Amino acid sequence: MVLSQPQSMNNRTYKIIFMNRFIDRNTELDFLERKYDSQGSQLIILYGRKRVGKTELIKQFCKGKDSIYFLGDKRGTLLNLERFAEKAADHFDDVVPRVESFYNLSKYLLRQISDEKYIIVIDEFSYLIERDDTIPSVFQVIWDESLKGKDIMLILCGSSISMMVEGTLSVKITHLAS
Numbered sequence: 217m218v219l220s221q222p223q224s225m226n227n228r229t230y231k232i233i234f235m236n237r238f239i240d241r242n243t244e245l246d247f248l249e250r251k252y253d254s255q256g257s258q259l260i261i262l263y264g265r266k267r268v269g270k271t272e273l274i275k276q277f278c279k280g281k282d283s284i285y286f287l288g289d290k291r292g293t294l295l296n297l298e299r300f301a302e303k304a305a306d307h308f309d310d311v312v313p314r315v316e317s318f319y320n321l322s323k324y325l326l327r328q329i330s331d332e333k334y335i336i337v338i339d340e341f342s343y344l345i346e347r348d349d350t351i352p353s354v355f356q357v358i359w360d361e362s363l364k365g366k367d368i369m370l371i372l373c374g375s376s377i378s379m380m381v382e383g384t385l386s387v388k389i390t391h392l393a394s
């Protein structure tokens with residue numbers, strides 16, 4: 217399991233926790249709780265091999281916190297966008313917004329969330345990148361222009377390590393094997 221945070225956010229390189237086997241998730245949960253408690257928006261990249269427990273970790277972490285969870289699939293940007301918009305509308309008990317891009321959708325989410333501390337999770341984010349290589353730059357813009365200055369925790373999760381590392385935003389990573 218690997219957790220990382222883009223270095224550019226505050227000039228610190230975060231430790232990456234890499235595990236092949238797991239017994240408990242206290243280290244990862246502590247990491248996430250610390251980030252959640254710190255001020256301002258946080259961008260977390262979470263990746264690790266299949267069936268290692270990424271989704272379970274996220275679900276456990278989000279328990280009792282205001283959050284929206286979206287599970288990406290391999291059907292491409294438009295269908296994922298549509299499904300995310302439906303999920304968001306259902307979540308906020310609203311009519312489905314007409315959104316043409318993930319940028320529009322992020323604006324919609326921010327309007328719904330207003331100034332609250334909120335967690336937005338996109339699980340299987342690497343599936344989105346797999347079908348559309350503009351996704352990392354789209355999310356870079358979303359992060360820089362609309363989420364960065366708020367109180368949002370954006371968790372992007374995936375199992376294709378190289379895709380998550382090479383494709384996602386401006387991530388700088390060091391490894392800590394344990």
Ligand SMILES: Nc1ncnc2c1ncn2[C@@H]1O[C@H](COP(=O)(O)OP(=O)(O)OP(=O)(O)O)[C@@H](O)[C@H]1O
Pocket residue numbers: 238239240241264265266267268269270271272273375
């Ligand atoms: N901390 C844990 N302790 C025990 N079982 C766990 C733990 N975390 C996950 N599991 C179990 O391991 C299996 C895989 O977990 P999970 O779906 O969270 O993995 P994943 O990394 O998200 O997998 P994928 O990459 O396929 O999405 C599930 O059956 C889940 O219930």
Ligand SMILES: [Mg+2]
Pocket residue numbers: 270271272339
């Ligand atoms: Mg999963």
